[in-house]
Amino acid sequence: MKNKTVGFAVCGSFCTFGKVLEQLQNLKSAGFEIIPIMSYNAYNTDTRFGTAISFIEKMENITGNQVISSLVDAEPIGPRKMLDLLIVAPCTGNTLAKLAAGIADTPVTLAVKSQLRNARPVLIGISTNDGLCAAAANIGTLLTRKNYYFIPYRQDDCINKPTSLVADFSLLLPCVNAALSEQQLQPILR
Numbered sequence: 213m214k215n216k217t218v219g220f221a222v223c224g225s226f227c228t229f230g231k232v233l234e235q236l237q238n239l240k241s242a243g244f245e246i247i248p249i250m251s252y253n254a255y256n257t258d259t260r261f262g263t264a265i266s267f268i269e270k271m272e273n274i275t276g277n278q279v280i281s282s283l284v285d286a287e288p289i290g291p292r293k294m295l296d297l298l299i300v301a302p303c304t305g306n307t308l309a310k311l312a313a314g315i316a317d318t319p320v321t322l323a324v325k326s327q328l329r330n331a332r333p334v335l336i337g338i339s340t341n342d343g344l345c346a347a348a349a350n351i352g353t354l355l356t357r358k359n360y361y362f363i364p365y366r367q368d369d370c371i372n373k374p375t376s377l378v379a380d381f382s383l384l385l386p387c388v389n390a391a392l393s394e395q396q397l398q399p400i401l402r
């Protein structure tokens with residue numbers, strides 16, 4: 213979409229990083245300017261899903277912008293009105309809890325706080341094994357808060373991980389367009 217800038221904030225749900233890259237490419241092809249943002253844990257942790265540096269390089273190559281990875285770089289998002297929309301996907305149980313509690317001590321949570329300062333939209337894509345357990349209350353809290361939108365989500369493995377929830381990343385583009393028009397894509401539960 214012409215003239216729209218979205219922030220794409222990534223938290224430490226490392227198994228979803230492949231889907232993130234796919235969706236960054238989709239957004240780029242659709243014409244969005246994309247500012248990548250990462251939590252400290254996402255930015256600094258090598259896991260069995262890959263090294264941090266290789267993921268960072270891929271994000272920067274696709275978007276053409278440097279990853280925001282510090283509080284100092286995340287803070288201007290509000291004052292400079294940098295983003296039309298802020299996506300947080302994947303959003304971990306940890307970051308959901310912080311957002312619900314109003315804690316802003318990572319680049320991602322401060323980016324959200326900074327974005328909400330201007331009453332601008334935030335789109336959450338949850339990915340957490342405790343979505344129907346400890347994180348359930350936090351999802352409920354954010355569902356009722358102004359300017360938050362959700363990528364529709366589902367249980368991803370109800371037999372082996374009965375409390376796990378994950379957003380359907382393939383719906384990102386229609387969710388972005390809906391959230392930019394202050395609409396929640398429905399149905400939320402898939």
Ligand SMILES: Cc1cc2nc3c(=O)[nH]c(=O)nc-3n(C[C@H](O)[C@H](O)[C@H](O)COP(=O)(O)O)c2cc1C
Pocket residue numbers: 222223224225226227251252253254259260261303304305306307318339340341
């Ligand atoms: C390999 C690996 C996979 C993980 N996957 C998830 C996940 O899918 N969802 C989640 O909520 N936390 C997951 N975690 C735990 C988070 O990374 C951890 O809670 C961290 O504190 C999140 O920090 P952040 O929310 O600031 O990114 C995972 C951790 C590791 C090492």
